[in-house]
Structure formats: C-alpha cells, structure tokens
Amino acid sequence: MKFNILITGGAGYIGSTLVPDLLTAGHEVTVIDNFMFKQASLNHVCHHPNFKVIKGDIRIKNTIAPLIAKADVVIPLAALVGAPLCNLDPVGATTINHDAISLMLRHLSKEQILLMPTTNSAYGTGDDKNLCTEESPLRPISQYAIEKVAVEKELMQHENAISFRLATVFGMSPRMRTDLLVNDFTYRAVYDRFVVLFESQFKRNYIHVRDVSRVFQHALNNYQAMKGQIFNVGLSDANVSKKELCERIQKQIPEFVFIDAPVGKDPDQRNYIVSNEKIEATGFKPIVRLDAGIAELIKGYTMIRNNLYGNV
16 A cells, blocks of 8 residues: 655654655655755655655644645654753754654544654663563653653554654664764774773664664554554664674674773663564564674775864
C-alpha cells in the first residue's frame, strides 16, 4: 500500500536516509524542516516527482496543520536531539520536542498513522541485572529524556500510533552526525588515534541508521498488528560497554588507544542491556552489524573532517 507521508525534520540524520528509501518504495513524501544546520542533505531526491519540501517551523499551527490534514502517515523526526543540545537551548527543546508534538497530536484524526522515534535513554540503569524490556520502569534524568517520556505517554493515546524506543544510532548519513557515540569514537580513532573514556563499563544498545529507516517501513507494512504499541529497536548482539565498543574499533584500527579516567558523567546514566525481542517477534531483524558500521564510518571519514579553523 502506498501512503502520503509527512516527515518533520526530514533533512536530519535519520530523515535524509529515510526519505529516499520511502520514495523508492513508491510513497509520496513531504518534508518540513527549518534547515537550522544549513544542511543540503536532500539534494539527491529533489528530482523525484513524489517529493515535496517546505522550509518552516513545526511549532506554528498555521504551517503544520494543513500539512497534517493531507497526510496518511506522520513521522515526527524534528527535535533537538540529546541532552547536551537541549541544555544549550532548554526553551527551544521544550517547544520543539514536546509542545510541537502535542500540537500535532491534537490535529491528527483517528485514521491517520503516527510513527514516532522516542528513546531508550530513559531506562537509566535498568533492573538489578541492567536488563530492560518495554515494561521496565522509566527513569529519565535529562530534559531530553524527560520530555521524550512525556511525549510517548501522549502519543500512546492515539490508537494508530507506534513508538520506537531507538537504541543509540550510528552509521553514515547524508546529514552526518559525528557526535553520536559510535560515530564519535570511530572519528577519534581515525584522526586522533586515542580517546579518554568515562564510565567505560556502562553498557548500551546500538542500531544503524539504515535499520532505523527499515523499521519505519516495516511498521507501514505491519501497522495493524503493531499499532498502539511501544517497541525497543536495537541490535540484540550489540549490547556493549564503551570499553567493548573501543575494542571493536581497535580491531579495525590497531593504532587506536583508549584509557579510562573520571572526567565526565552520562547525563541519563545509561547503563543497560536492552531486549529487542518484541520487535523481532514481528519479523523485523536489523541487517547492519556493529562491525560493518564501524568499517563504513572509517571509509566515510576519509571524506569528512572537522577542520574549519585548521590548515590541515
């Protein structure tokens, strides 16, 4: 079945991978983005007749309401993502990450499908075995996690909504992010050859950006069976600590050195082993393994370097 899909923040890290995939699958895709990072990450799909793009602010009712009215499916990706960015702009974080989603929910009909990425960062340290399922209690600490939890509660009042609690995403994307953990550590390994770790034994789960795109497509094909539910989305064989992640990178870059020091603290105290059994039971299995993603990043960083104020 082909859908008319509205994606907010569609020029971002996930959206710039998801949009061309949806167009290839035959859907009509409308993106609204404020292009705050001056990204040109959707240049390669502008030729497509089923692609539309609007530069706008999702917090403005007169902008977003008409777009929602035309959509069969809404995928809200627009957000200030992560605790550090939310701390820099707490007012913007609240209005974008929470208030704009509440506005969107008020304009959705019962028939429209809503596919929402939330986060598993709110699990904190999990239970006594650090194991987290979708039924585990949420312990959000940062503003980012607190507002994602609040949004998910509102979201699940919509009968055709699906919430994806995404693991930490990694991999190359047209709108690249080098601050995500796997991406960051691999970048440091490529260019610095070392990293200083804090809380090196803290475990978390990971998922490739192309598998995030795949899980949205999976939901479109199976939403009658999945609607009204929450799913963890991650690699079940990639519940690894920061130190273990560095060891995986070191296998591909032997010169990479890492040491542990008490120089920081995770704002959400993420230290958990996430169960992805529920999403796997629907027939979804991630394709891109962690080691393959690291190899991909090493190639990608041949083309990318943050050297704005350097001569080399």
